[in-house]
Amino acid sequence: MKKTILITGASRGFGKIWAEAFLKRGDNVIATARNIDSLKDLAEAYGSSVLTLELDVTDRTQTFEVLGKAHAHFGVLDVVINNAGYGLFGTIEEASEQEAREQFEANVFGTLWVSQAAIPLMRNQGHGHIIQVSSVLGIASIPNLGLYNASKWAVEAMSEAMAAEIKAFGIHTTLVEPVGYSTDWSGASAVHSKPIDVYDGLRAVVYEELKNMPFGNPDATADAILKVVDEEVPPLRIFFGKTALPWINQVYADRLSQWEAWNEVSVAAHG
Known part of the structure; x- marks a missing residue:
């Protein structure tokens, strides 16, 4: 069945790939970006099936206006994909106040504003699906991306709570957790934060590991996002990429082992 889907950060990467995948199969797409010049090719290729709108997700007022305009244009908003965001590279010590705040403004508050704008529209129509683009780094952290990790952990916690709050209204929630993609x-x-030389050795190790990772092909995610959107009961969480599950299995095994090892102290702390 034809759906109407809004995607933030649709100018490139996953957002652009997914927008085209939906349009190719006949869906309506509201493609948003801070600069809609990057969306001209979609508008030219797909005509009335696509609505391109300028959106800076860190602007709460604009976010509500844009989602309201999108809903009014097509008369329905079946799916909202919170894809806008970016990565901040640098250790915790290196990040400036402005860099830290801007990372959370885009990745956390941007996701929050879009979600808040979508919920009443979907509640009033009696159905909907909010998809948050998180990351495997929203579950496990790596050095030199600490604030990006933190922003995605926040999205995970916020969205898990939101899922329980809005399910009675017929609104589904899904966290898409990609691994590294090209x-x-x-x-x-x-x-990138201004580097402090004492972290150069650590940074070199991290970059070497990232360089040797088997990065995924972003085009391969198109079929996956279509399946998530079409599922009658979609998952709360889904990995995109083959390296996520083996890594997270080990991460959780290590966490459980440490909690078990310290359980006697934990129980005593209960009183």
Whole structure:
């Protein structure tokens, strides 16, 4: 059945790939970006099936206006995909106040504002699906991306609570947790803190590990997002990429082992 889908950050990467995948199969798409010049090709290729709107998700007022306009244009909003965001590279000590705040403004508050704008529209129509693009780094952290990790952990916690709050209204919630993909997420889209030389050795190790990772093909995610959107009872969480589950299995095994090892102290602390 034809759906109407709004995607933030649709100018490139996953957002652009997914927008085209939906349009190719006949869905309506509201493609948003801070600069809609990057969406001209979609508008030219798909005509009335696509609505391109300028949106900076850190602007709460604009976010509500844009989602209201999108809903009014097509008369329905079946799916909202919170894809806008970026990565901040740098250790915790290196990040400036402005960099830290801007990371959370985009990744956390942007996701919050879009979710808040979508919920009443979907509640009033009696159905909907909010998809949050999180990350495998929203479950397990790595050095030199601590504030990005933290922003995605916040999205995970916020969305899990939201899922329980809105399910009675017929609104589903899904957290998509990609591994590393060959997009420009770590390139032009990224921000890098001013380095402190004492972390150069650590940074070199992290970058070497990232360089040797088997990055996924972003085009391969198109079929996956279509399946998530079409599922009658979609998952709360889904990994995108083959390396996530083995890594997270080990992460959780290590966590459980440490909690078990310290359980006697934990129980005593209960009183």
